[in-house]
Amino acid sequence: MTEKLNLFDYDRKALESYFADIGEKSFRAHQLLKWIYQHGIINIESMSNLSNDLRAYLKENTSVKLPEIITEKKSKDGTKKWLIKVDEKNSIETVFIPENDRGTLCISTQVGCALDCKFCSTAQQGFSRNLTTSEIIGQVWVANKILGHFENGKRMITNIVFMGMGEPLLNYDNVLKAINLMSDDHAFGLSRRRITVSTSGIIPGIDRLKEDNKVSLAISLHASNNELRDNIVPINRSYPILDLLSACKRYTSGKEDEPITIEYVMLKDVNDSLEDAHNLVKCLRDIPSKVNLIPFNKFPETFFSCSNLETINAFRDVLIKSGIFAITRKTRGDDIDAACGQLVGKFIAKSTKHQKNTAELN
Secondary structure (H helix, E strand, C coil), rough: CCCCEEEEHCCHHHHHHHHHHHCCCHHHHHHHHHHHHCCCCHHHHHCCCCCCCHHHHHHHHHCCCCCCCEEEECCCCCCEEEEECCCCCEEEEEEECCCCCEEECCCCEEECCCCCCCCHHHHHHCEECCHHHHHHHHHHHHHHHHHCCCHHHHCCCCEEECCCCHHHHHHHHHHHHHHHHHHCCCCCCCHHHHHEEEEEECCCHHHHHHHHHEEEEEEECCCCHHHHHHHHHHHHHHHHCCHHHHHHHHCCCCCCCCCCEEEEEEEEECCHHHHHHHHHHHHHCCCEEEEEEECCCCCCCCCCCCCCCHHHHHHHHHHHHHHCCEECCCCCHHHHHCCCCCCEEEECCEECCCCCCCCCHH
């Protein structure tokens, strides 16, 4: 028996092709997207502007499978973290961070992570598998549902960041389709500038994203020299700093491009000296960028600790005096382990060390 296709796995282009194959006009894809992503309707029978015959066909041949929320935790600062089941063995974590002028949803792209960044709790748990498009965009849909968007029309989620579990650009095709749905006016309709992909430096993916759907880009840099970065961000051995910075220059080649966000976790006595700060200035001299200094968030069995506030401020001042916009990221949700680097989910890891996995990027 052929498994029904999950409509959440299809962006507009794929849906238009699907409807053409069954003899329907392309605008049917637009109608379907609006029902699902703007009205929150996933019952085919309720999609009243589709013909009876088309609704019957879709009910028989398609499905609308979503990931399932298992638990919700709420921080004292209002941050919410959801443990989300994606199959019988695996679950992921998704975080919503409310602020006065925005609401940011931090989503996952893989079950675990194979990149083995030493300061990240997710990476220390190993890697199980990539998420499907439906499991990625499904996080956004179920979060909107819980936050009441479909009922009251108020957009609670104004920004989406691919900063949860996993390396987005090692799950490129599924991530791209999810981005397409987020930015499509017939679906969620977010500005590309309000969608941010954070990568540890997968250069082929950065170059492809520039051409396919150029959203905001964040680079998890965390060091200003190859020797240190090889140790704490092992993917640097495949894509060293100078090559990565060249890819960043290519990504920001347009006149009106947004600056790239440089993420730099502050690790006591590891990467937080004034010399490190001056070296970072040299790295970023020719790149339109802004720097987020991230206080390290502890997790069990880590041997790292966070730089003290005085050290972080001194590091930041070096950047600012050199003309680089820099801020210290406010830690949110750390009391429920929802802060940067703390997401772990529940899964059975198939791999516990970095594997150079660029096959789907070539």
